[in-house]
Amino acid sequence: MVIPNHHYADLKGSYLFRGISERIQQYLRQNPDAHLLRLGIGDVSLPLCPAVIEAMHKAVEEQAHAETFQGYLSECGMDPLRETIAEYYRSRGIAIDADEVFVSSGASDELGDILHLFDRSTISLIMEPAYPAYTDANIMDGRPVQYLSASSENGFLPLPDESVHAGLIYLCSPNNPTGAVYSHDQLKLWIDYAKRNQAVILFDAAYEAFVRDPSLPRSIFEVPGAETFAIEICSLSKTAGFTGTRLGYTVLPKTLCADGMNFHDMWIRNRTTRTNGVSCIIQKAGLAVFSPEGQKQIQDNLEVYRKNAECLMRALDEAGIWYCGGKNSPYIWMKCPSGCTSWEFFDRLLNEIQVIGTPGSGFGPCGEGYFRLSAFGDAGEIAEASSRLKQFLLR
Amino acid sequence: MVIPNHHYADLKGSYLFRGISERIQQYLRQNPDAHLLRLGIGDVSLPLCPAVIEAMHKAVEEQAHAETFQGYLSECGMDPLRETIAEYYRSRGIAIDADEVFVSSGASDELGDILHLFDRSTISLIMEPAYPAYTDANIMDGRPVQYLSASSENGFLPLPDESVHAGLIYLCSPNNPTGAVYSHDQLKLWIDYAKRNQAVILFDAAYEAFVRDPSLPRSIFEVPGAETFAIEICSLSKTAGFTGTRLGYTVLPKTLCADGMNFHDMWIRNRTTRTNGVSCIIQKAGLAVFSPEGQKQIQDNLEVYRKNAECLMRALDEAGIWYCGGKNSPYIWMKCPSGCTSWEFFDRLLNEIQVIGTPGSGFGPCGEGYFRLSAFGDAGEIAEASSRLKQFLLR
Numbered sequence: 130m131v132i133p134n135h136h137y138a139d140l141k142g143s144y145l146f147r148g149i150s151e152r153i154q155q156y157l158r159q160n161p162d163a164h165l166l167r168l169g170i171g172d173v174s175l176p177l178c179p180a181v182i183e184a185m186h187k188a189v190e191e192q193a194h195a196e197t198f199q200g201y202l203s204e205c206g207m208d209p210l211r212e213t214i215a216e217y218y219r220s221r222g223i224a225i226d227a228d229e230v231f232v233s234s235g236a237s238d239e240l241g242d243i244l245h246l247f248d249r250s251t252i253s254l255i256m257e258p259a260y261p262a263y264t265d266a267n268i269m270d271g272r273p274v275q276y277l278s279a280s281s282e283n284g285f286l287p288l289p290d291e292s293v294h295a296g297l298i299y300l301c302s303p304n305n306p307t308g309a310v311y312s313h314d315q316l317k318l319w320i321d322y323a324k325r326n327q328a329v330i331l332f333d334a335a336y337e338a339f340v341r342d343p344s345l346p347r348s349i350f351e352v353p354g355a356e357t358f359a360i361e362i363c364s365l366s367k368t369a370g371f372t373g374t375r376l377g378y379t380v381l382p383k384t385l386c387a388d389g390m391n392f393h394d395m396w397i398r399n400r401t402t403r404t405n406g407v408s409c410i411i412q413k414a415g416l417a418v419f420s421p422e423g424q425k426q427i428q429d430n431l432e433v434y435r436k437n438a439e440c441l442m443r444a445l446d447e448a449g450i451w452y453c454g455g456k457n458s459p460y461i462w463m464k465c466p467s468g469c470t471s472w473e474f475f476d477r478l479l480n481e482i483q484v485i486g487t488p489g490s491g492f493g494p495c496g497e498g499y500f501r502l503s504a505f506g507d508a509g510e511i512a513e514a515s516s517r518l519k520q521f522l523l524r
Numbered sequence: 525m526v527i528p529n530h531h532y533a534d535l536k537g538s539y540l541f542r543g544i545s546e547r548i549q550q551y552l553r554q555n556p557d558a559h560l561l562r563l564g565i566g567d568v569s570l571p572l573c574p575a576v577i578e579a580m581h582k583a584v585e586e587q588a589h590a591e592t593f594q595g596y597l598s599e600c601g602m603d604p605l606r607e608t609i610a611e612y613y614r615s616r617g618i619a620i621d622a623d624e625v626f627v628s629s630g631a632s633d634e635l636g637d638i639l640h641l642f643d644r645s646t647i648s649l650i651m652e653p654a655y656p657a658y659t660d661a662n663i664m665d666g667r668p669v670q671y672l673s674a675s676s677e678n679g680f681l682p683l684p685d686e687s688v689h690a691g692l693i694y695l696c697s698p699n700n701p702t703g704a705v706y707s708h709d710q711l712k713l714w715i716d717y718a719k720r721n722q723a724v725i726l727f728d729a730a731y732e733a734f735v736r737d738p739s740l741p742r743s744i745f746e747v748p749g750a751e752t753f754a755i756e757i758c759s760l761s762k763t764a765g766f767t768g769t770r771l772g773y774t775v776l777p778k779t780l781c782a783d784g785m786n787f788h789d790m791w792i793r794n795r796t797t798r799t800n801g802v803s804c805i806i807q808k809a810g811l812a813v814f815s816p817e818g819q820k821q822i823q824d825n826l827e828v829y830r831k832n833a834e835c836l837m838r839a840l841d842e843a844g845i846w847y848c849g850g851k852n853s854p855y856i857w858m859k860c861p862s863g864c865t866s867w868e869f870f871d872r873l874l875n876e877i878q879v880i881g882t883p884g885s886g887f888g889p890c891g892e893g894y895f896r897l898s899a900f901g902d903a904g905e906i907a908e909a910s911s912r913l914k915q916f917l918l919r
Contacts, residue, residue, distance in 0.1 A: 130722045131691035132643035133785040137793060144796065151683040182588040185805065189580040192572045192769060199768035234799070236631065241798035245664070248527035265797045269640070296526035327525045335724075373594035374587060375803040390528040398532060401539065402660045403636035404629070405761075410580065410771040411803050422757040 136271040145261055145491030149475070156479055166514040168441075168502045169485040171305065171459065173370045175433060177414075179368065179424035184417030188410040200514055202406035205397060206232025206378070210412050213419045214378050223350045225380055230416070231396065232407050235377040236335045236364035241266040242403075243360065243379070245332065246395050247297060254295030256287050257493030258306050258462075259353055260333075263299050272297075278283035278495040285309040285453050285462065289322035298323060300349070301333040303340060306492045306501040307453015307462040310345050315350045323358040327387060330359040335377075338368040338431060340457045348380075356382040367459065367505075369418045369427045376407065376415045434459050437511040444515035450521035461502040462474070462489070474500050482517040531666040540656055540886035541565055544870070551874055561909040563836075563897045564880040566585045566700065566854065568765045570828060572809075573821035574839030576764065583805040597801035600792060601627025601773070605807050608814045611775050618745045624707055626791060627802050627810070630772040631730045631759035636661040637798075638726065638755065638774065641790050644694060649690030651682050652888030653701050653857075655728075658694050667692075673890040680704040680848050681855065684717035693718060696728040697742070698735060701887045701896040702857040703849015705740050711747045718753040722782060725754040728770070730772075733763040733826055735852045743775075751777040762854065762900075764822045771802065771810045829854050832906040833899035839910035843917035857884070857899040861917055869895050877912040 149169055157163060177185075191197035205211070211227040218225040233239040244266060253274045255269045267274045275293055285307040302311040302321060309320075323330050324472040330349065337347040347354045360381040365371040385392040406412075415422045438455040445452050445463055452463040465474040471488035478484045489499030502512065544564055552558060572580075586592035600606070606622040613620040628634040632648030639661060648662045648669045662669045670688055674680040680702040695714060697706040706714075718725050732742040744750045756775040760766035780787040801807075809894065812818045833850040840847050840858055847858040860869040866883030873879045899906065 130646075130689070131724045131782045132646045133787065133790065134641055135783075135785070137641075137785065137790045140793060170596070174593075174595075176593040177587045177796070179588070182584060183619050185584040185587075186581060189584060192580075193574070193577040195569070195571050198569075198765075200569075200572040201565070201767045202764075234802075237800045238798065241529060242576070246529055246532075248529050251525075251527045262797050267798065268617045269794065294525070370593075370595075372596045373804045375800065387526045387528050388530075390530070390532065392528065395528065395532045398535060399664065402657050402664065403633065405632045405767070405770065407629075408803060408806050409768045410805060428896050523589050 134269070136269050139268050140265055145487070148491070149485070149487065152475070152479065155487065163483055165479075165483050165485055166398060166506070166510045166517070167485045168506055168511070168514055169487050171367070171503045172372050172507055173367065173505050174507050175370055175430045177370050177374065178423060178430060180417045180420055180423040180426055181414050182437055185410055185414045188413035190399055192345055194408065199409040202409055204404050204406045205398040206230065206406065207409065207412045209516060210416050214417055218348065218350065218380070221347070221351070223348055226383070229380055229393065231379045231381060231400065232412060233377040233379055234375050234407055235366060236362050237262060239362050239379050240331070240333065242399075243362070243396075244272070244471055245399055246392055247329070251296035252294070254293060254300065255295040255299045256301070258496035258499070259299065259493055260301065260305050260341065261345050261492065276493065279307065279309075280465070280495060281451065286311055286315060288315060288318050294326055296326070296328050298328055298330045299333065300330055302336075302453070303336040303458035304461055305336065306487065306489065306496070308458030308460040309462070310340060310457045312344070313352055315345050316346060316349055316355075320352055320354045320358055325352070328357070328358070329387070329392070330360050332361045334361050335364040336367055336458055337363065338427070338437070339459055341435070342457055345457060350380065350446070357384045357386075358488065360385065365415060365418055368431075369423075370430060374411060374414060376411050408441050433508055434504050437506065437508055440511055440515045441502055441504060441518075444519040445522075448519050450522055455504070459504045461504065463500050463501050463502060469498070471497055478518075478521070482521050484514045484517055529664070531664050534663050535660055540882070541885070543701070544880070544882065547870070547874065548880065558878055559726070560874075560878050560880055561905045561912070562880045563901055563906070563909055564882050566762070566900055567767050568762065568899045568900050569902050570765055570825045572765050572769065573818060573825060574916065575812045575815055575818040575821055576809050579655055580805055583808035587805065594804040596703060597804055597807075599799050599801045601625065601801065602804065602807045605811050608811055612814055613743065613775070616742070616746070617636070618743055620745065621778070623892050624777050624788065626774045626776060627793065627807060628772040628774055629802055630761055630766070630770050631728060631757050632657060633792075634757050634772055634774050635726070635728065637794075638757070638791075639665055639667070640794055641787055646691035648692040648694065650690060650694045651696075653891035653894070654694065654888055655696065655700050656887065671888070673888075674702065674704075674911055675890060676846065676859070681706055681710060682850070683710060683713050685803070689721055691721070691723050693723055693725045694728065695725055696848070697741075698731040698853035700731065701855055701882065701884065701891070702855030703855040704857070705735060705852045706810040707739070708747055711741060711744055711750075715747055715749045719749070723753070724780065724782070724787070725750070727754050727756045729756050729846060730759040731762055731853055732758065733822070734830070734854055736830070737852055740852060745775065752779045752781075755780065759815055760810060763826075765816075769806060769808050769809060775851045828903055829899050832901065832903055835906055835910045836897055836899060839914035840917075843914050845917055850899070856899070858895050858897060860893050860895050866892055866895055873913075873916070877916050879909045879912060893906045
């Protein structure tokens with residue numbers, strides 16, 4: 130007899146972005162001519178950079194000819210790409226071997242897949258507000274979850290609570306949704322906590338490329354000791370506009386062990402059994418991202434998003450609204466005005482100034498009363514949204 | 525405290541294809557000038573067809589311009605591709621809705637991922653000889669596995685054993701490694717067994733495109749009743765040469781339920797939580813495979829592999845060797861001559877005629893004394909290998 134995985138029944142019914150989409154659809158039915166300024170879902174708006182496009186055309190052409198045709202791939206990633214990513218770390222003073230880099234289809238895929246390494250009795254610790262899939266992936270596994278709440282008091286950067294004994298710790302820095310970034314010292318406290326609790330940190334570095342303050346870490350492996358307690362999960366989605374092209378990578382050090390088992394060996398075994406690797410065409414696109422030309426071109430795109438964030442921050446500053454993020458992150462996490470709930474603020478922005486954002490309460494209860502703005506939109510639309518937002522908030 | 529998934533320790537140490545690779549490396553060190561004829565691992569040799577290449581160039585170019593740029597995708601697959609695949613089924617008289625088709629990165633990824641729907645106490649039934657990842661994916665989950673042995677007596681097509689009560693049944697037809705194909709009547713027996721045992725059939729149809737006998741099923745959904753007991757997992761790897769390009773699809777009917785839970789709803793929830801979908805460039809390549817032009821071009825390629833199989837079968841017929849497969853499959857499963865074990869035969873072919881095949885014992889104990897030949901190689905090399913093989917066997 131087949132027994133379904135009953136943990137799916139423990140998932141909550143609705144999903145944040147589906148709820149937003151339904152309200153937008155309803156609004157557009159009543160106002161079919163409305164033009165909405167979308168600062169909601171964190172999708173990029175700029176096309177892929179020329180170096181990546183050129184590399185993909187070449188990769189496609191290679192699949193057309195027997196001499197260059199690529200069949201089955203190394204499951205953990207193509208060697209040149211793994212080597213290039215290791216070099217990307219080494220250029221920042223972080224000693225990573227190429228075989229500690231695993232190519233993935235993206236961070237969202239990897240964040241679920243990597244959980245297979247851990248027994249379902251391991252307690253996961255999630256800082257809220259959080260990307261909803263962290264929680265859902267654990268609930269679907271039947272893994273117990275504990276939460277640590279962020280707030281404006283701790284700058285939305287919670288630190289270890291010694292009364293909590295977790296085995297898996299999710300850290301996301303720069304954070305989605307708050308845009309807050311942990312310092313070296315703060316990450317050190319988390320590594321020390323992981324050491325005391327024999328825990329593993331899952332470090333979500335999807336937004337590392339947005340850090341511009343050189344004093345802030347872009348990788349947990351900048352902090353000594355992380356190599357025995359952390360796995361870093363990265364993505365090209367936001368760094369290089371790969372949200373629909375799909376590519377990411379994970380750094381899993383050979384020194385990561387627990388209870389006599391080596392997680393690096395286990396992950397190789399997982400990958401060689403459970404996948405045949407990421408498309409060669411997309412991996413070759415990834416190689417182009419890390420070329421000198423590609424790195425220059427993606428910085429030009431990131432600069433557009435950074436300027437968008439500055440424009441939004443200026444509007445909030447001028448309206449006297451509290452926020453964090455924006456400086457080293459594409460997200461701005463603002464306090465809703467005058468005691469508005471997150472969804473009330475969402476509805477007012479939609480109905481009164483046709484601006485879409487993301488209600489903070491969708492990222493966990495302690496997000497109530499906050500609102501996320503994304504800087505990934507078109508520069509002209511962001512400027513218009515900033516202006517409307519400022520006027521709205523100063524009313 | 526983090527607790528590793530200890531089931532990884534239950535995996536056997538070595539992997540079939542790694543073992544083959546090591547012996548080949550050793551031979552080449554001793555015979556650096558040797559040219560080996562490779563009929564081992566089932567990788568394709570022909571490049572992608574022109575319609576697919578053209579579609580990928582177009583898809584790449586679309587990622588270069590803001591007006592056509594594709595960001596986040598529907599996690600379950602792009603609607604046009606899901607609709608096209610549903611139509612591919614409907615054209616063969618099988619009623620499938622587009623939302624019952626899920627786009628995947630390939631069968632090997634999906635065969636592991638789909639297990640998440642089932643409780644780890646569910647017993648899996650695997651017909652041996654089998655693709656080794658079936659077993660390994662279950663062992664890594666800690667799921668109990670029972671085996672049913674195929675043999676020349678049952679034509680390498682085992683039928684239900686009423687004394688075994690499994691919850692998940694793996695069927696692969698045309699089979700890898702044996703090339704044997706279940707008839708409608710035989711699949712009906714398995715569906716009846718699934719019904720009696722409240723089980724789910726995982727039907728691996730990766731080789732369906734090789735069936736040319738119109739009386740044989742290419743999909744389990746050709747058999748009435750399958751829609752409440754089966755999931756069909758398909759791949760473009762062998763059909764269209766996508767082993768390195770990576771694309772597959774799964775048909776999971778809305779009527780598949782157990783214990784009050786609907787597996788279709790669960791799989792949507794899994795995909796929307798655990799992935800952001802398959803690269804838009806690769807999905808557009810998939811659309812081209814199912815275009816009239818693409819379908820014609822892939823048939824031209826399949827015909828090359830079919831002729832290769834005929835060439836190998838002729839050699840075995842002339843040498844009086846028992847085999848199955850080859851007719852509706854790219855694989856030929858031959859009996860090793862004169863009581864040779866599978867690995868002895870491997871070594872003799874490698875050393876004496878420089879032909880590489882796959883030892884049958886690598887697919888399970890009942891594969892001992894058998895050997896798999898793949899017809900995916902270059903036509904000239906297959907002809908040469910057939911000729912050497914015949915002479916070797918007639919000695």
